[in-house]
Amino acid sequence: MSALNPLLEIDLGALCGNYRRLAGACPNAAAAAVVKCDAYGLGAAAVGRALHAREGCRTFFVAYSEEGAALRQAIGPDAEIFVFNGPFPEFIGAYRAHRLTPVLNTIEQARLWASDMSDARAAVHLDTGMHRLGMPPDEIAALGSIKGLNIAVAMSHLACASDPAHDMNARQLRAFAEAAQQFPGARKSFSSSGGALIGKDYGFDMVRLGVGLYGVNPHDAGPSISEPVARLTASVIQTHRLRKGETVGYGATFTAARDSRLATVSLGYGDGYPRAGSNRGVALLGGARVPIAGRVSMDLIVLDVTEAPQPLKIGDRAEFFGPLLSIDDAASACGTIGYELLTGVGGLARPRGGLGGRVERRYLWNGALADPSLAGDEGT
Numbered sequence: 001m002s003a004l005n006p007l008l009e010i011d012l013g014a015l016c017g018n019y020r021r022l023a024g025a026c027p028n029a030a031a032a033a034v035v036k037c038d039a040y041g042l043g044a045a046a047v048g049r050a051l052h053a054r055e056g057c058r059t060f061f062v063a064y065s066e067e068g069a070a071l072r073q074a075i076g077p078d079a080e081i082f083v084f085n086g087p088f089p090e091f092i093g094a095y096r097a098h099r100l101t102p103v104l105n106t107i108e109q110a111r112l113w114a115s116d117m118s119d120a121r122a123a124v125h126l127d128t129g130m131h132r133l134g135m136p137p138d139e140i141a142a143l144g145s146i147k148g149l150n151i152a153v154a155m156s157h158l159a160c161a162s163d164p165a166h167d168m169n170a171r172q173l174r175a176f177a178e179a180a181q182q183f184p185g186a187r188k189s190f191s192s193s194g195g196a197l198i199g200k201d202y203g204f205d206m207v208r209l210g211v212g213l214y215g216v217n218p219h220d221a222g223p224s225i226s227e228p229v230a231r232l233t234a235s236v237i238q239t240h241r242l243r244k245g246e247t248v249g250y251g252a253t254f255t256a257a258r259d260s261r262l263a264t265v266s267l268g269y270g271d272g273y274p275r276a277g278s279n280r281g282v283a284l285l286g287g288a289r290v291p292i293a294g295r296v297s298m299d300l301i302v303l304d305v306t307e308a309p310q311p312l313k314i315g316d317r318a319e320f321f322g323p324l325l326s327i328d329d330a331a332s333a334c335g336t337i338g339y340e341l342l343t344g345v346g347g348l349a350r351p352r353g354g355l356g357g358r359v360e361r362r363y364l365w366n367g368a369l370a371d372p373s374l375a376g377d378e379g380t
């Protein structure tokens, strides 16, 4: 049974290659890894261990303190783990227990942190125009009146890093350079993957690399610096012949324009593959690019394999993204972005042989099975 489950293969060697390439774009900046959302669905424990053990990465960012606690368990004591969402009273204990460093987004968070900790080491998030998290300039000045705060990092975040030509980038850069002057002793961190690729002046002291590590192009257009890391495949479990005029799937939304061949594969929106891929998503089968015919259902997708090499066998695997079909192309065919496709599918994956979702996760190192010291229980 498990041989027919969708499979998410994750190449930790390719991940490390992407880390080196992205870090190389801003050679004077330290390269931190953003592993929120279970490392964009690829598994924060294995990703964290690979970057820590093989690349010497010692700075990580997560969104929640719970994610930080799990990462601490996986990578050990000698790395700094920052938590983007910042401290809330009910979670202060977790920061202490797992030595997590908060990103302070509001004055209230700054007061809470300073009142609770003897060495209140923290990052501070300066809002330079995105208006999502962080303190606007007038609040930043008030930080000076809070006793005991130890601001180690001053950071901000770009709203338009995926579009290097957007004029908001330069405006935020100027705003950050100015606001960060209020923290002369702090390291400065401004850019995500996309920002790090805009230019060296976007690097400051530390870049925060996320999506580019995981094989998604950090920019909306142009060639990608990132090599594929994840490959999603699903098995053919039935084939059909369709006569011109017959229909496929729920709602009968696909009508064959010619006599056709179909292959039904075991993957669906219940596995995180977007239903928006109905009648527009694509896969690769036997080297041919084959379109999704009809609606994506919960457990199943039907592919129009008329153009694929025949015969197809039960158990043949279609690639939905991977080395041969970029996650960027696969996502854009479904009307979404690589971030969402990866976190959607990866978020529902389970360790191979373990419990959880139906997509099995398997770790590789440059094509071969990854060392268990990296893959952990999620093995192999």
Ligand SMILES: *Cc1c(COP(=O)(O)O)cnc(C)c1O
Binding pocket: 034, 036, 084, 156, 157, 191, 192, 193, 194, 208, 209, 210, 211, 212, 218
């Ligand atoms: C998610 C996130 C990042 C990483 O962004 P990518 O585009 O995935 O590289 C960096 N900084 C902040 C504040 C984030 O929320």
